Amino acid sequence: xxxxxxxxxxxxxxxxxxxxxxxxxxxxxxxxxxxxxxxxxxxxxxxxxxxxxxxxxxxxxxxxxxxxxxxxxxxxxxxxxxxxxxxxxxxxxxxxxxxxxxxxxxxxxxxxxxxxxxxxxxxxxxxxxxxx
Numbered sequence: 569x570x571x572x573x574x575x576x577x578x579x580x581x582x583x584x585x586x587x588x589x590x591x592x593x594x595x596x597x598x599x600x601x602x603x604x605x606x607x608x609x610x611x612x613x614x615x616x617x618x619x620x621x622x623x624x625x626x627x628x629x630x631x632x633x634x635x636x637x638x639x640x641x642x643x644x645x646x647x648x649x650x651x652x653x654x655x656x657x658x659x660x661x662x663x664x665x666x667x668x669x670x671x672x673x674x675x676x677x678x679x680x681x682x683x684x685x686x687x688x689x690x691x692x693x694x695x696x697x698x699x700x
Contacts (some may be wrong), residue, residue, distance in 0.1 A: 571688060577630055588633035593621060601640050608639035609649065626651045 592598050602616045609622075619640040624633030628651050641649075 582627045585633045607642040609645040620646045
């Protein structure tokens with residue numbers, strides 16, 4: 569899929585978010601998710617050791633390390649996902665089905681504006697200022 573969304577993220581911000589992700593990995597919340605052994609994307613069961621932490625909205629696309637943006641996933645899904653977001657998958661699916669919306673600007677006629685302004689010949693950037 570082509571890159572249609574270009575976001576410049578500060579490397580310091582990414583480093584900060586990665587540190588937050590490492591902290592979340594040590595929480596009971598994360599351990600409970602991984603113990604379920606289910607990949608968020610494909611839904612298949614895996615041993616907990618085979619699941620990785622994935623950011624739904626990748627850090628490189630402005631995502632954050634929060635409980636709402638981090639999910640367990642298998643290595644295959646994580647490698648396939650790379651830096652994409654859910655909207656990328658939806659648009660790709662629509663494109664495959666031929667249902668992707670075609671955006672065309674409607675032909676809206678411009679209103680005719682009758683503007684009659686008299687501009688003196690000596691008016692311009694170098695013209696002398698008018699005297700009061």
